Amino acid sequence: MGILNATPDSFSDGGKYIDVNRAMDRIHLMLRNGAEIIDIGGESTRPGADPVSVQQEMDRVMPILEEAIPVFDEVIFSIDTTKFDVAKNALESGAQIVNDVSGLSKETRFADLCAEYDATYVLMHTQGDPKTMQKNPEYDNVVQDVTVFFEQKLIELGKKGVRKVILDPGICFGKTLEHNLKLIAHLDKFQKFDLPILIGASRKSMIGKILDGRPTDGRVIGTVAIHYHALTKGAKILRVHDVKEASDSIRIFNAIQSQQ
Template identity: 45%
Template structure:
C-alpha cells in the first residue's frame, strides 16, 4: 500500500505519523502558538526528529465556532510557511489542510506534496478536478455541511453504513477524475456527537474494505477530553490510548499534535505484526 509523494513511493503498509502544524490564531488546541517563522521551524524540526513522515499545515481552523476565512487570507498564512519549511528542510513531505482548490494548487506549486480536505470536495467544487490535474495524494474526510454548520447535522439512520456509502461515492468520483492516491479519514468530531464518534471508531476495521489507506485524527479532540472530563491540554494519555486502538483496527496514518508518543505507539504495535 503506497502513495506517490513528489516521485517517492511512501509505503503505508507500516503505519506513519503526520504531525499537525496549525498556523492559525484560533485552533482549538495550539492556536497562535506557531506565529513566527523561527517557532514554526523549531516545531517542524522537532516533529521530524521525533519521526513524523508528514507535516500537515493548516491555515484555517475547522472548529465549530470559527469564522470562515477566504482562500486569499489562507494563502497568506500557508504559502510563506511552505516556502520556509522547504527551504530549511527540503525533504519534508508537507500536507496542506484546506478545502479551497486555489490554496491546494498554489501550495503544491510551492512544493507541498499532499492535499488534506475536510470536505472531500463538497465546499469547493473545483477541488477534485484540481487535485486530479495536480496528480498528488488526496486525503478526503467525512463531514456534513461546513465546520460552521456541522454540529447541527448529526442525525443518521445508520451512521456507519452512511459513512461507508459516502466514501464509496467519493472514491468512485475521484477515480473517474483520475485521482490515483486516495486516503480517507472517517472525520472524528465532524458532524458527529461524542457517542457517534465512539460508535464509528468501534467499527473502524470495516473501512479496510476499500483497500485504501485510512487516516485517523483524534488527537486531543473533544471525544477524548469530554469523556475524561478534562481539557485538550490534558488529553495526551487518552489520545495515545485511542491511537493504539486505531492502529490495531487498521489505521495507516495517525494525524497528531504529539509526534513522539504516536511514533512510540507505531513501534510497539509493529512488534505484533
C-alpha cells in the same frame, strides 16, 4: 502526520506557530520526534470556527511552505484547506497532499487539481461545516453512511483520474460522541476499500467528554489510547499534535505485530 496550525484560533495550539521561525522550529521538532508528514493549515476547523478569506489563509500558510519545503526536501508536506487557490499554490510550492475536511463538498475542482499534480487527496467525511457541524448531527447508521459516502466520492475521484486517496472518517466532524466511538470501534469496515485510513482524534472534544471535561492539555493519553485502538483496526496514518507519543505507540504496535 504532525499538525502545524498557522492559525490564531485552533482549539489546541492556536497562535503558537503563525510566525515562520517558530513554525520552522516546530517542524524540526516534529521530524526529530518521528513525523513523516507535516500537515499545515491556515484556517481553524474547530466546532464553531469562523471561515477566513482566501488571501488571509494564503498569507498564513504560504510563507511557511515556501520556507520549509526547500529545507526539508525529503519530507511529505500536506496542505489542510478547503480552498482551491490555497491548495494550488501549495502544490506548486511542492506540497504533495491535499487534506480537504469538506470531502469535495466545498471545492469539486480538487479532484482535477490532484489529478493534474498527481497529488494525494485526503477524502474526509463531515456533516455540515465547522460553524454548524456539531448542532445535532444525525445518521441512520453512521458506519454505513460514511461507507456510502466513501463509495460515492471514490467514484467521482476515479473519473477525474485521481490515483492516490487517503480515507478519513472525520472524527468529531459532524458527529456525536456515540458516532465517533462507533466509527473507531468499526474502523476495520473501511479496509474493504484497500486504501490508507487516516485517523485524527488528537486532543479532541470526545476525549474531554469521556474524561469528565478534561481540558485539551490533559488529553494526550486519551489520544494515544484512541489512536492505538485505531491501529489495531487498520489505521495507517495518525494525525497528531503530540508526535513523540504517537511515534512511540506506533513503534510498540509494530513490534507486537511483527510477532503475530
